[in-house]
Amino acid sequence: MSGTDNEQARKTAEGLVHSSGFGNEHSTEAVPGALPHGRNSPQRAPLGLYAEQLSGSAFTEPRHSNQRSWLYRIRPSAAHPPFTRIDNGGLRSAPFTETVPDPNRLRWDPLPEPAPGTDFLAGLWTLGGNGDVTQRTGMAVHLYAANASMSDRVFSDADGELLIVPQRGGLLLRTEFGLLRAEPGHVALIPRGVRFRVELLDPEARGYVCENYGRPFVLPDLGPIGANGLANARDFLAPVAAFEDVERPVQVINKFCGNLWSATYGHSPLDVVAWHGNLTPYVYDLHRFNVIGTISYDHPDPSIFTVLTSPSDTPGLAGVDFVVFAPRWLVGEDTFRPPYFHRNVMSEYMGLIEGAYDAKTAGKGGFVPGGGSLHNMMSAHGPDRDTFDKASAAELRPQKVDDGLAFMFETRWPVTATEQARTAGHLQKGYDEVWQGLERHWGSGA
Ligand SMILES: O=C(O)Cc1cc(O)ccc1O
Numbered sequence: 001m002s003g004t005d006n007e008q009a010r011k012t013a014e015g016l017v018h019s020s021g022f023g024n025e026h027s028t029e030a031v032p033g034a035l036p037h038g039r040n041s042p043q044r045a046p047l048g049l050y051a052e053q054l055s056g057s058a059f060t061e062p063r064h065s066n067q068r069s070w071l072y073r074i075r076p077s078a079a080h081p082p083f084t085r086i087d088n089g090g091l092r093s094a095p096f097t098e099t100v101p102d103p104n105r106l107r108w109d110p111l112p113e114p115a116p117g118t119d120f121l122a123g124l125w126t127l128g129g130n131g132d133v134t135q136r137t138g139m140a141v142h143l144y145a146a147n148a149s150m151s152d153r154v155f156s157d158a159d160g161e162l163l164i165v166p167q168r169g170g171l172l173l174r175t176e177f178g179l180l181r182a183e184p185g186h187v188a189l190i191p192r193g194v195r196f197r198v199e200l201l202d203p204e205a206r207g208y209v210c211e212n213y214g215r216p217f218v219l220p221d222l223g224p225i226g227a228n229g230l231a232n233a234r235d236f237l238a239p240v241a242a243f244e245d246v247e248r249p250v251q252v253i254n255k256f257c258g259n260l261w262s263a264t265y266g267h268s269p270l271d272v273v274a275w276h277g278n279l280t281p282y283v284y285d286l287h288r289f290n291v292i293g294t295i296s297y298d299h300p301d302p303s304i305f306t307v308l309t310s311p312s313d314t315p316g317l318a319g320v321d322f323v324v325f326a327p328r329w330l331v332g333e334d335t336f337r338p339p340y341f342h343r344n345v346m347s348e349y350m351g352l353i354e355g356a357y358d359a360k361t362a363g364k365g366g367f368v369p370g371g372g373s374l375h376n377m378m379s380a381h382g383p384d385r386d387t388f389d390k391a392s393a394a395e396l397r398p399q400k401v402d403d404g405l406a407f408m409f410e411t412r413w414p415v416t417a418t419e420q421a422r423t424a425g426h427l428q429k430g431y432d433e434v435w436q437g438l439e440r441h442w443g444s445g446a
């Protein structure tokens with residue numbers, strides 16, 4: 001993509017208007033009078049538009065988890081030619097059976113440079129995952145590296161919602177619901193089945209994607225924290241209606257039960273002139289996260305940093321949690337302050353958006369921005385040797401940790417890596433060594 005195209009996208013992204021609030025009943029029209037009043041489906045929808053419902057939950061789910069929106073569009077989505085299979089590129093889906101689940105701790109450097117002309121969809125590369133797309137359980141971890149905007153093609157994922165975590169380069173997301181901008185440090189949430197196109201605001205874009213096959217992400221309950229805190233609902237921004245009235249061939253690519261299917265429409269399906277409802281894409285700025293931690297002693301479990309959770313049928317047990325390690329103060333007294341040594345029944349994929357992470361040594365061959373680590377269920381991990389030595393000896397003054405932004409996709413099932421992730425040149429060798437040299441102190445009197 002040329003610099004001029006990036007500039008054009010950035011100009012479009014400047015000053016975007018939003019409708020705020022996670023789970024709200026949003027209501028928006030790009031043209032006055034496009035939204036019907038008092039009913040969803042009048043005999044004739046206003047302005048000659050077609051009324052269409054998009055469901056994110058079964059019709060019969062309880063009110064608190066029921067999600068749907070009504071879209072008023074130039075053409076109904078039903079008017080489309082047949083889809084045919086296309087190559088899945090770097091995308092893989094659950095069940096992940098290419099390799100066996102591995103108890104070893106694994107770590108990757110950033111993805112290699114993409115070939116010229118690689119857009120967001122072509123740049124998606126699956127690291128691994130769990131569950132089964134046909135059962136709507138589990139999740140996948142993808143990374144992307146792109147250097148071109150999607151042009152005259154749009155993507156939708158019937159297999160799950162997409163939590164996009166940009167690491168480098170801003171994204172302009174043109175969705176059926178309108179436009180969103182996601183910069184590094186923001187996350188974007190695209191519901192299952194919603195069509196969108198990604199334009200680059202910078203020459204290169206990299207990041208991570210959690211594809212959640214399970215129940216849609218929600219804000220976690222706050223329990224004794226009270227009525228406020230962690231990610232506040234009002235900081236989630238939904239788009240306002242914005243439509244494309246485009247009559248030319250547009251390739252529509254649908255990920256369905258693990259495969260990519262394509263159809264060429266004669267128009268853009270991003271043709272929604274008005275919509276209302278509680279099912280919508282969002283962006284959220286992770287810097288808005290209200291970080292809560294100890295003000296006495298000990299290191300709280302990272303569940304205190306949960307931004308979004310995909311609940312399962314067992315209360316408190318998530319299909320996947322999205323957790324952020326945002327800038328914060330550490331004040332714990334007589335406390336080993338970085339993450340403790342642990343073996344977790346949940347499985348942890350971690351990525352780094354910028355800077356460093358307080359349990360892992362930064363720098364080449366370490367945990368670097370754009371890289372990632374996988375610590376599967378029950379695999380022992382925690383501070384590496386250098387971190388342990390430093391934190392055990394540190395003077396415990398109040399300390400601001402503000403030199404990085406890391407995150408975790410934490411899931412109830414082990415993550416099985418794809419073949420391409422196991423054989424990748426950017427899979428680090430000798431990761432175990434970071435925990436070597438943790439000498440015994442027992443008996444030394446220390
Ligand atoms: O492994 C990690 O770095 C993630 C993590 C962080 C933390 O503060 C406590 C437990 C945990 O798994």
Ligand SMILES: [Fe+2]
Nearest residue numbers: 344348375381
């Ligand atoms: Fe961990």
